[in-house]
Amino acid sequence: xxxxxxxxxxxxxxxxxxxxxxxxxxxxxxxxxxxxxxxxxxxxxxxxxxxxxxxxxxxxxxxxxxxxxxxxxxxxxxxxxxxxxxxxxxxxxxxxxxxxx
Amino acid sequence: xxxxxxxxxxxxxxxxxxxxxxxxxxxxxxxxxxxxxxxxxxxxxxxxxxxxxxxxxxxxxxxxxxxxxxxxxxxxxxxxxxxxxxxxxxxxxxxxxxxxxxxxxxxxxxxxxxxxxxxxxxxxxxxxxxxxxxxxxxxxxxxxxxxxxxxxxxxxxxxxxxxxxxxxxxxxxxxxxxxxxxxxxxxxxxxxxxxxxxxxxxxxxxxxxxxxxxxxxxxxxxxxxxxxxxxxxxxxxxxxxxxxxxxxxxxxxxxxxxxxxxxxxxxxxxxxx
Numbered sequence: 352x353x354x355x356x357x358x359x360x361x362x363x364x365x366x367x368x369x370x371x372x373x374x375x376x377x378x379x380x381x382x383x384x385x386x387x388x389x390x391x392x393x394x395x396x397x398x399x400x401x402x403x404x405x406x407x408x409x410x411x412x413x414x415x416x417x418x419x420x421x422x423x424x425x426x427x428x429x430x431x432x433x434x435x436x437x438x439x440x441x442x443x444x445x446x447x448x449x450x451x452x
Numbered sequence: 453x454x455x456x457x458x459x460x461x462x463x464x465x466x467x468x469x470x471x472x473x474x475x476x477x478x479x480x481x482x483x484x485x486x487x488x489x490x491x492x493x494x495x496x497x498x499x500x501x502x503x504x505x506x507x508x509x510x511x512x513x514x515x516x517x518x519x520x521x522x523x524x525x526x527x528x529x530x531x532x533x534x535x536x537x538x539x540x541x542x543x544x545x546x547x548x549x550x551x552x553x554x555x556x557x558x559x560x561x562x563x564x565x566x567x568x569x570x571x572x573x574x575x576x577x578x579x580x581x582x583x584x585x586x587x588x589x590x591x592x593x594x595x596x597x598x599x600x601x602x603x604x605x606x607x608x609x610x611x612x613x614x615x616x617x618x619x620x621x622x623x624x625x626x627x628x629x630x631x632x633x634x635x636x637x638x639x640x641x642x643x644x645x646x647x648x649x650x651x652x653x654x655x656x657x658x659x660x661x662x663x664x665x666x667x668x669x670x671x672x673x674x675x676x677x678x679x680x681x682x683x684x685x686x687x688x689x690x691x692x693x694x695x696x697x698x699x700x701x702x703x704x705x706x707x708x709x710x711x712x713x714x715x716x717x718x719x720x721x722x723x724x725x
Contacts, residue, residue, distance in 0.1 A: 363681070366685040366688040367688075368689060370663050370692045370696070373664040375668070375688065379681045382671075382684075384672070
């Protein structure tokens, strides 16, 4: 059975700011506030809606951090599920349509 | 034929706003409530008040949203529109001072958000020419800190602090918005020396706060009501700037006058300056 690709994109309803090496994210719809650690920040910044999550983990997370690839993938999926539950990330099994110029 | 409108100009945080009404009793209420903040400056903004009835303030949640170019401010006891392009707005509200305070606080929060400032749920006071802010959850000790203040301390507010960016950091201004103390702050300003998040404990102690935690606590205590993504982005940027430029600490204090010696002797720099 082919592996399902997950694509993630940052919601347009959030405000984000890096300070002292940490990323702070706020959902402007309900004012919930999150602080992301380094690994989560890398995934959040790479969430362009076009790059599969598995590719982000392989090319960004595993490249920058000394982590086990399978564990990193599992952690990333858990992180994505949590942030999508709060409306911070949008998850799809298809890449986002290109935006009109 | 309509009755002539009379105007009181109220200047809080250096921003003069003309409040007009055709009701003499409401005008008296305005002048009494904001007595220390009446101004002869040329108003930057204008609000016209029309009264509905004498009634209580509402417990409903306030809604602040854009409709075209205008802001709509709504709660059970008031309905206001304000156009930031012209600086003019109108308010229909009950003739009670709490509704009036709420409308003014919301308007100031919108104006400040555009100018890199904010209203903070915090007491503030001037000590030796510098302003100190005390924030925290209800019951943490904001009013207690102001009650314990020595005679040479100038109270800016025991409830809502008014903050604007300045050349070398931020300035705090007095506000008429009182909490439990039921006493308006002094109409003066000073550069901010520190923001303390209060906790009561067996001894007086100042602890550092990591920047992200400082931003999180700050955002939780900023008064902001607008359902507007652009302003939320701006406010988060302002909070980060504030944390970068102002020392923010956790102050555990035992509620007696000695805590003010700790504050007077505080020498801090921003956590990651």
